[in-house]
Amino acid sequence: MSKILTQILYEQDYHLWLATTLKQLQERDLDHLDWEHLIEEIEALGNEQKHKLESYLLQLLKHLLLYQHWSLPECKNHWEVEIDNFRVELKKLTKSKNLYNYLLTVLEEVYIDALRQAKKKSRLNCFLQICPYIMKWNY
Incomplete structure (x- = not known):
């Protein structure tokens, strides 16, 4: 063709x-x-994976903050399940060393958004301003 x-x-x-x-x-x-569209599609795929990673990371960090600091017994089990789900999804994505390295570069930036959302949801001001969590998986 x-x-x-x-x-x-x-x-x-x-x-x-x-x-x-x-x-x-x-x-x-x-x-x-069709080089033009092939390049466009590969770039879009990479961006989509990064966006997905940031989204799961945001949800994980937010749930970790809420679980750790907001004592609502009726929510603890739900947050535990969500934390586990987001960890599983992030572990799948970060099998790519490139995406794992990307996660490390955006961790603090995403934490700021998670912190803002956790504060808004809980109305608490006890959260650390710097991310206290380490994202590490063994390969």
Whole structure:
């Protein structure tokens, strides 16, 4: 398939474009690849993974803060389950060393958002201003 047809395919049938691009890559048909859209898709995939990581990290940190500082017995079990769920999801994402390193670079920034949300939800002001949690998984 020509490069022009592949580019048109991207606009009209994304799933067929994916299958065609995969086949072209497998066959090392680099001359007919739709490079522009392929690069765009790879960038979007990386950004999507980072966004997902930040979202799970935010929820984990917020729940850790609430669990540690807000004594609502009826919520403790729910928060424990949520903490475990967010840890599982983060562990899956951070199997990629690149995403694990990214997590370490955004930890403090995301903690600030989690801190703001925990304060708003609990109306408490007892939280540490610097993230007290360490995110470490063994590979």
